[in-house]
Structure formats: structure tokens, C-alpha cells
Amino acid sequence: MAELTVEETAPAALAPLDVAALKPDFPVLNQEVHGRRLVYLDSAASSQHPRAVLEAMDRYYETTHANVHRGVYALAEEADRLYEDARRSVGRFIGAPDPTTEVIFTKNATESVNLVAASWGRKHLHEGDVVLLTEMEHHANLVPWLMLAEEQGVELRWLGVGDDYRLDLAELEELVTGVKLVACSAMSNVLGTITPFAEIAAVAHRAGALVLADGAQSVPHLPTDVQAMGCDFLVFSGHKMLGPTGIGVLWARRELLEEMPPFLGGGGMIRDVRRDGFTTNELPWKFEAGTPPIAEAVGLGAAVRYLEAIGMDRVRAHEVELTAYAQGALAGRFGEKVTIFGPEGTDGRGGVLSLAFGDVHPHDLAQVLDQSGVCVRAGHHCAKPLMRRLGVNATARASLYLYNDEEDVDALVDALAEADTLFG
Ligand code: 7TS
Numbered sequence: 001m002a003e004l005t006v007e008e009t010a011p012a013a014l015a016p017l018d019v020a021a022l023k024p025d026f027p028v029l030n031q032e033v034h035g036r037r038l039v040y041l042d043s044a045a046s047s048q049h050p051r052a053v054l055e056a057m058d059r060y061y062e063t064t065h066a067n068v069h070r071g072v073y074a075l076a077e078e079a080d081r082l083y084e085d086a087r088r089s090v091g092r093f094i095g096a097p098d099p100t101t102e103v104i105f106t107k108n109a110t111e112s113v114n115l116v117a118a119s120w121g122r123k124h125l126h127e128g129d130v131v132l133l134t135e136m137e138h139h140a141n142l143v144p145w146l147m148l149a150e151e152q153g154v155e156l157r158w159l160g161v162g163d164d165y166r167l168d169l170a171e172l173e174e175l176v177t178g179v180k181l182v183a184c185s186a187m188s189n190v191l192g193t194i195t196p197f198a199e200i201a202a203v204a205h206r207a208g209a210l211v212l213a214d215g216a217q218s219v220p221h222l223p224t225d226v227q228a229m230g231c232d233f234l235v236f237s238g239h240k241m242l243g244p245t246g247i248g249v250l251w252a253r254r255e256l257l258e259e260m261p262p263f264l265g266g267g268g269m270i271r272d273v274r275r276d277g278f279t280t281n282e283l284p285w286k287f288e289a290g291t292p293p294i295a296e297a298v299g300l301g302a303a304v305r306y307l308e309a310i311g312m313d314r315v316r317a318h319e320v321e322l323t324a325y326a327q328g329a330l331a332g333r334f335g336e337k338v339t340i341f342g343p344e345g346t347d348g349r350g351g352v353l354s355l356a357f358g359d360v361h362p363h364d365l366a367q368v369l370d371q372s373g374v375c376v377r378a379g380h381h382c383a384k385p386l387m388r389r390l391g392v393n394a395t396a397r398a399s400l401y402l403y404n405d406e407e408d409v410d411a412l413v414d415a416l417a418e419a420d421t422l423f424g
Contacts, residue, residue, distance in 0.1 A: 017310065017318040019405040025050040025306075026403050036373030039411040044189050044217060044352050044399035045377050046239045049303075053242055056302035057295050068294055069268055069285065083294050086301030087284070093304045094215075094234060095225035096251055101283040104257070105292055108248035109216040110140040112235035113183075115250055115263040115287060116212060117144035120233075123261055125180060127153035132179045132209070134159040134167055134195075135389050136188040139382040141214045141235075145183060159184070161389055165191045165343045172200065176207040184211070186218035186229070190381045190395065191342040192323075192352035194218065201230030210256075216240060220401070221319060221350050223312040226251055238296060243303035247296035250287070257283050264289035315402045319351040322400050326353055326409045333413050337420070341390055351400030354381075357416060360423045362396040368422060369396075372415035 023029055026048045031038050040048060066076035068083045084100070091099020106112045121144075125131065131145050135158055148154045157175050160168040167184075176182065182204040187194050195218075201211045212233040215224060219234075220241035226234050233256070238247040252260075262269050262280055266289035271279040280286045307315065323346050330338050330353070339356040343349040357365055366378035376398045380387045387393060398412055 015314065016321075017314050017402060019318070019403060022310075023403055023405075025052070027051060027054070029403060033373045034371050036371075037411070039372075039374045039408045041398040041400065041404065041408060041412060042375045042377050043220075043240065043401035043404075044381075044397065046245070047220065047242050047401055048403065049242055049244070049299075050306050052306045053244070053299045053302045057244065057299040060295050060298045065295070067291055079294060082301075083292070083297050086297040089301040089304045090249055091251070093224065093308060094219065094249075094251055095227055097227065098254055102251055102254050102257065104250040104252075104284045104287045105297055106248040106250055106287075107246060107293070108239070109214065109235045109237040110248070112248050112250035113141050113212070113214070114144045116233050116235070116252070117148055119260045119263045119287075120256065121145075121148050121154070121181075122152070125152060125154045128155060130155045130157055130179045132157045132159060132175055132182045132184075132204075134184050135161045136167070136191060136193060136383065136386045137183070137185055138189055138214065138216065139384070140216070141183055141185060141212075142385065158385075161191070161193075161386065165341065166193055166348065167195060167200075169196070169199070172203050176204055176209060179204070179207060179209040182209050182211045183214070185214040185216075187215075187221065187350050187352075188342075188383075188386075189217050189352060190354050190383050190386055190397065192349040192354075193343055194222070194348045194350055196348070197229045197231065205230065217350065217352070220307075222316050232256060238300040238303065241300075241303055242306060243300035244296045247293045247300050249300075254283065257287070260287075262286055262289070266290045268292070310402065318402060319400055320346045322404060322406065322409065323349070323351045323353070325406055326351075326398070326400070326412070329409055329413050330355075330416075333417065334420070338416070341392075341395055351404075352397060353399070354395035354397045356392065356395060357419065358423070360419060362394040364423070365396045365416075365419055368419040369412070369415045372411065372418060374398075374412050374415045376412070 028048045064078050066079040068080045087103045088099045091103045096102050162168045204211045210232040213231040215234050215236040219236040234251040239245040269289040271281050337358050341354040362378035378396045379394050
């Protein structure tokens with residue numbers, strides 16, 4: 001065997017992403033809007049799909065579609081196999097110890113949180129029990145707990161966000177006393193702040209609390225290992241990680257899922273039904289009532305394999321580099337006129353850039369950027385308590401992903417310069 005050169009032995013994970021080679025995988029990016037190249041900077045809301053995902057779903061519909069978990073004919077058995085293969089792929093992607101039982105397919109991250117709140121929460125949380133949330137949660141990880149607060153008298157506590165846009169961990173030890181669940185975003189969809197999750201989970205577990213990680217923003221952008229994170233529940237959505245809409249994931253430790261009551265009732269989730277009652281199916285099907293999103297699972301499986309082939313550490317490294325480039329470009333061109341709501345630098349932050357631009361209203365800004373083909377989201381980003389903490393009603397948010405490059409950031413900066421001229 002020939003001796004390997006240094007380059008060949010270097011881990012492929014360290015090779016930079018070749019975005020120019022990867023972009024053609026995403027057909028939607030190859031178009032113009034308002035006569036300008038489409039520059040998609042809204043992946044935190046929903047990401048775009050590589051051909052591999054579109055083709056896997058097309059192939060499924062063209063050759064394999066049948067309902068799952070009931071047919072005994074070859075077509076249905078193949079649909080079953082594809083659906084369960086997707087579960088295994090997703091489980092492997094997040095380091096699940098037992099993917100075949102612990103990965104539950106839901107509609108989205110929102111439904112996954114609702115599942116935990118309605119099933120685990122209704123069983124274990126009673127009058128006066130405490131759930132610790134943070135000021136930077138998305139409504140998906142707030143409203144289900146507010147509902148339990150209303151229905152069952154559960155008390156909510158709040159971990160604050162500091163002036164550095166990071167969670168105020170100094171407060172954690174005190175706040176966590178007597179808490180039953182810490183439900184916390186692993187990455188903020190507004191600030192980009194990455195939560196030191198293992199640290200929070202260790203403090204929570206020492207205090208006897210369980211931990212739910214909202215991974216809607218982290219799982220698409222960071223290598224994920226539920227065991228290293230130390231979480232008990234992890235929720236995320238397929239459509240923010242190159243997969244289709246209509247599918248989300250709940251991962252939870254098997255012992256927890258075993259003793260949790262079902263969430264939705266119907267076909268698929270039962271073992272037996274009599275006039276006077278029912279018994280539940282095994283995991284994971286106990287939590288998958290009705291016909292599940294089969295093609296969407298196939299698409300999500302393909303998305304996960306696409307991301308794995310690239311390597312999540314490379315995705316992260318690319319986004320770190322691009323975020324630094326964007327921070328430099330924005331500050332260099334606009335100075336004090338632009339505020340980025342989020343941690344300085346790239347340590348412990350992802351590629352989410354929530355902006356204030358002079359006194360231009362974020363919605364006006366987003367509309368003007370659209371004229372240049374640049375897609376950003378304006379609004380409260382479903383994080384109203386955080387908006388109040390920041391003292392704003394809305395921000396204009398550009399969010400980066402693996403298919404974005406410096407040219408896209410330059411297009412954003414040029415479009416902002418045009419807005420500057422327009423609004424004076
Ligand atoms: N959690 C976080 C941190 C999110 O960013 C989102 C969606 C959700 C939960 C809910 O995900 P869903 O798929 O169930 O809707 N965030 C955003 C956003 O920032 N802009 O649009 C959706």
C-alpha cells in the first residue's frame with residue numbers, strides 16, 4: 001500500500017466547504033426575482049432542498065407509496081422499510097442510543113414540544129411544580145408550558161439573557177432549585193446564541209430536573225449528540241435541515257417514553273381496542289397516531305444523509321467563517337448604523353444575524369432588500385418575550401446555511417446600502 005501523504009490523512013472534516021460546487025444541488029437557488037439573483041438568507045425560518053431530497057420523495061411517490069404498518073404486500077412492506085430506515089438515519093444523526101424506539105416522528109418541533117407538555121407534563125407536573133424556561137425561547141417552547149401553567153397551576157421561572165446576548169448562567173444554580181423541567185433552546189433563532197447545553201443539563205440533573213432541548217436551530221447547524229448534550233428530550237423540525245415541511249422529531253430517553261401516556265389517540269398507536277378501553281402499541285408507534293408523514297420521513301432521511309456526507313463539523317466551520325465575514329462586512333460598511341442583536345464574534349453563536357438598521361422599520365427594510373433579490377425575515381420571530389427584553393418590536397434577520405457564501409453576504413450589504421440611500 002502506498003504511503004499516505006499528510007493531505008490524504010488529514011480528516012476530510014477539516015476541508016472547507018466548496019459552496020460553488022454545492023449550490024447547483026439546490027434548484028430553487030438558481031433563479032432571479034425582480035430581475036436579480038435570488039439570495040436566500042432565511043434558512044432559520046425554513047431551509048431549501050437539495051435534489052437528493054426531492055428525488056428521494058419523487059422516487060417514493062413514483063415507485064413505493066402505500067400506507068405503513070399494515071400492508072402485507074410487497075409495496076407496503078417496502079414503504080414500511082423506507083419509513084423505518086429514515087427513523088434509523090435520523091437517530092444516527094443525533095447520536096440516539098436506540099433509534100428504533102426513541103425517535104418519534106411528529107409534524108414539527110412545535111408538535112414535539114406539545115407532545116412532551118401534554119403527555120409527560122400532564123402526568124408529572126401539578127399545582128406549584130416549576131418549569132424553568134429562558135428569555136430567548138421561541139413561542140413553540142413557551143406557549144405549551146404557559147398552557148400547562150393555566151390548566152394545572154404549573155409555575156414558570158425564567159433564566160435571563162445578559163447584555164452580551166448569552167444566557168445568564170450565574171443565575172442558574174439558584175433558579176433551578178426545586179425545578180422539575182428545564183426547557184431551553186439549544187440555539188436562539190433570533191440571537192444565534194448557542195446554549196452550553198451539557199453544562200445546563202449537568203446543573204439541572206444535579207437539582208433533580210429533566211432537560212428538554214429545543215434543537216430546531218441547533219440540529220441543522222451543529223453536530224448533535226444527545227448523549228453528550230445530556231438532554232432527556234430533544235425536539236427539532238425537518239424543514240430547517242434541508243428536509244420537507246410536515247415532519248418533525250421528538251427524541252427522548254426510552255425510560256421516559258415508556259412511562260409517558262399517549263399524546264394523540266387513533267389508529268397505529270394501539271395494540272388492542274375494546275368497547276371499554278384500549279392498550280397502547282410499542283415504542284415508537286405509541287406516539288404516532290394515524291397515517292404518518294411517510295414521504296416526508298423519506299425526504300428527511302435523505303436530508304440527513306446529505307448533511308452527513310458533507311459532515312456537520314464542516315457545515316459548522318463554514319458558518320463560523322461566513323458569520324465572521326458578515327459581521328466584519330456589516331460593521332465595516334455601516335459602522336454604528338447597524339446593530340447586530342447577538343453575541344460578538346463567533347464563539348458560541350451560529351449564523352443568525354438579527355439587525356437593526358438606523359431607524360428603518362425592519363419590515364420596510366426586508367421589502368427593500370427583496371427588490372434586490374435578498375430574502376430576509378422581518379418580525380418578532382415568534383420570540384415576543386425576547387423582543388421585549390431587547391426593547392424592540394421586531395428585527396430584520398438574515399440567517400446563513402451551507403449553501404450561502406461571501407457573494408450572498410456581499411449582496412446583503414449592497415442591498416442595505418441601497419436601502420440606506422432610499423431611507424436617507
Ligand atoms: N424552536 C425554535 C428555536 C425555532 O426557531 C422554531 C421555528 C421552532 C421552535 C418551531 O419550529 P416549527 O417547525 O415547529 O415551526 N423558527 C422560525 C423562525 O425563526 N422563523 O420562522 C420559524
